[in-house]
Amino acid sequence: MSSAVAAALGTFTVSSTAGEAAAFCAATGLDCVGDVLPLTFPMRWLVGADVRAALLDAVADPDVVLVHESQIFDYSHRLRSGDSYALSLSTRRESAPERLLVDGVIRDASGLELARLETILRLIKAPA
């Protein structure tokens, strides 16, 4: 297994509405409590158009299928709908097997770190 130096993917402004949070709670069987976002909600930001485009650029192979292998969310503060955050992402590549590791840090407007996330995607070459 080899791991490359982390490459910055960018910092993205992310937020959510109360309606988006409610829909997410309903889809995961969770009772929403006030404006507190579900713990796994930040995944929604990773599949946003701008972040997704940056991730696909990092993969740099249209024939690769991304398989979600593992996920970590580590909170120092809970996130809330209606608030805006800065999501900073970086990626690392591993080989044997091929993986893309995505590291994220979520900060508030003052720069206070609120949460970290790690997503590991297995890169599988799709059969022709």
Added chain:
Amino acid sequence: MSAVLAQGDLLAARQFGPFTAGAVAAYAQASGDDNPLHFDPAIAARAGLERPPVHGMLIMGCFEPFVGAWRPDAKIAKLSAKFIRPVLTGDTVEISGKVVRLGEDGSAVLRLTVRGENGRDIVCLAEIFIVP
């Protein structure tokens, strides 16, 4: 938390699902993850699956209500999951848990096991860190 925890305490097993095509579609809509692998049987077949797989994050999303049903006042600070085998659309999973470590400050680590449709295969393993 409301009751003192002990190492080895068990979290009663609970069923989640079945994750119907409608449930998967609702999660895709709510999460924004519209990867066709989760809807298109032909793409799933190319990946060697007999039916489209459920989003791993939909399974992980069950952990918060699972822990909340065990201890409504549990404060989860960290959760990690490793997706071992795919859960296919239409399947049900069973989540169980155990307190595997206690901190002197009242923190605890829970280990969750997610078993698939046949109740035998482990499809996901997870750890949940709760804080006082």
